[in-house]
Amino acid sequence: PAGSAAPTITLVAIDSSAGPSAPSPATAAVDAVPPTVLSRASWGCNESYRFDSNGAEIWPPEYRTVTHVIVHHTVTSNYEVDPAATVRAVYYYHAVTLGWGDIGYNYLVDWKGNIYEGRYGGPNVVGGHALKYNWGSCGIGCLGTYGNSPVPANSTTPTDAMRIAVTRLIADRFSCLDARATGLLVDKTVPTVCGHRDVMATSCPGDNLQALLPAIRTNVLAEQMALWAATPGIGGSITAATFSTTRMPTGSILRIDVSVMAGCHALGGQAPYSGTVYDEAQDYTTVGGAPIAGAWRIGIGFSGERTPYPYRWGIPPTLGAWQTAVVTCQVRLSALGERQLWIGLIREPGQVVAGALYVTSVRVLAGECFGSYDSAASASPTAADSASIAAGDLYSVRLPLTANIDCR
Numbered sequence: 001p002a003g004s005a006a007p008t009i010t011l012v013a014i015d016s017s018a019g020p021s022a023p024s025p026a027t028a029a030v031d032a033v034p035p036t037v038l039s040r041a042s043w044g045c046n047e048s049y050r051f052d053s054n055g056a057e058i059w060p061p062e063y064r065t066v067t068h069v070i071v072h073h074t075v076t077s078n079y080e081v082d083p084a085a086t087v088r089a090v091y092y093y094h095a096v097t098l099g100w101g102d103i104g105y106n107y108l109v110d111w112k113g114n115i116y117e118g119r120y121g122g123p124n125v126v127g128g129h130a131l132k133y134n135w136g137s138c139g140i141g142c143l144g145t146y147g148n149s150p151v152p153a154n155s156t157t158p159t160d161a162m163r164i165a166v167t168r169l170i171a172d173r174f175s176c177l178d179a180r181a182t183g184l185l186v187d188k189t190v191p192t193v194c195g196h197r198d199v200m201a202t203s204c205p206g207d208n209l210q211a212l213l214p215a216i217r218t219n220v221l222a223e224q225m226a227l228w229a230a231t232p233g234i235g236g237s238i239t240a241a242t243f244s245t246t247r248m249p250t251g252s253i254l255r256i257d258v259s260v261m262a263g264c265h266a267l268g269g270q271a272p273y274s275g276t277v278y279d280e281a282q283d284y285t286t287v288g289g290a291p292i293a294g295a296w297r298i299g300i301g302f303s304g305e306r307t308p309y310p311y312r313w314g315i316p317p318t319l320g321a322w323q324t325a326v327v328t329c330q331v332r333l334s335a336l337g338e339r340q341l342w343i344g345l346i347r348e349p350g351q352v353v354a355g356a357l358y359v360t361s362v363r364v365l366a367g368e369c370f371g372s373y374d375s376a377a378s379a380s381p382t383a384a385d386s387a388s389i390a391a392g393d394l395y396s397v398r399l400p401l402t403a404n405i406d407c408r
């Protein structure tokens with residue numbers, strides 16, 4: 001709960017049943033669609049409670065960059081039919097009964113997985129849930145009682161829907177927060193996603209919810225990546241690419257040097273790594289092994305490909321946040337003719353984070369076109385030919401027997 005005193009008893013007297021109820025949200029563990037956060041209006045927030053009798057805002061918003069998320073339980077009833085009514089009750093208790101002028105939590109989450117906007121003011125607004133640790137933290141109040149209750153029967157274990165909602169909320173609102181790190185909050189070095197008890201002397205958020213925090217920390221990163229991979233600078237991005245040539249003899253190697261930059265999280269790749277040469281007929285399913293979920297690779301695609309980005313090379317095994325690496329991509333091209341090639345950034349298995357970059361036309365020509373063809377039938381003028389050619393003469397040269405070569 002918020003603050004230091006136990007606020008649970010007063011809540012019993014508040015009738016907040018009149019008002020909208022929340023729907024049941026989706027509960028996929030990792031979802032590239034941002035979670036729905038129910039606005040204050042949608043849970044029936046009476047905004048007049050924020051103002052005193054003179055119309056002045058009781059608790060004007062103040063802002064700090066959020067570096068930590070602090071998880072609470074609200075020590076209210078479990079498995080309520082209408083959790084939005086409890087959100088209104090907590091709001092009334094904090095705003096009116098305690099005289100704060102607003103709800104202390106920045107967000108609330110119910111057992112069905114609904115997420116409610118708490119404290120008024122938008123991103124980075126300072127809430128009121130952990131005394132001096134309010135500044136720089138976001139307080140998430142999980143509706144219910146998850147252990148350490150004076151009446152043990154009043155405690156339960158958070159539902160999967162609640163755990164997933166907390167995870168997705170953190171990932172969505174704090175895309176660059178490293179949920180597995182620890183960091184300084186005011187005067188304590190604590191996990192960036194911590195329980196109320198990690199910063200203050202309290203049993204909050206209850207043993208059963210506190211025990212879920214390690215899993216939440218790990219899953220936040222997966223969810224951040226799913227949500228933000230396609231946003232350059234947050235997931236990762238390709239910053240430059242160089243093709244070794246756009247016109248090459250059959251059977252030679254096209255080299256493409258691709259610069260890749262990690263976003264605000266470290267990224268990792270998988271085999272095959274930089275420098276590996278693909279033959280034209282090969283693809284990543286036979287070179288370097290099956291895709292590893294979460295591994296990042298550079299993909300080369302081309303017109304007429306049978307599978308998207310058939311040639312793939314892993315970025316380095318560890319590429320730190322905002323670090324850049326160059327991945328050398330090589331393909332031996334044999335089939336004559338022109339093709340379009342392009343570059344993609346792939347988050348395996350197969351999520352195209354950025355696609356169709358640096359589209360380049362490459363022409364594969366017969367070796368004769370490059371003057372290195374060792375044949376008795378030379379395309380070049382003989383010495384005798386050259387001697388007989390005078391300036392201004394019209395002349396012709398003898399072509400080799402494979403005469404219909406297209407060297408354009």
Ligand SMILES: [Zn+2]
Pocket residue numbers: 001002071072073129196202204205
């Ligand atoms: Zn608490």
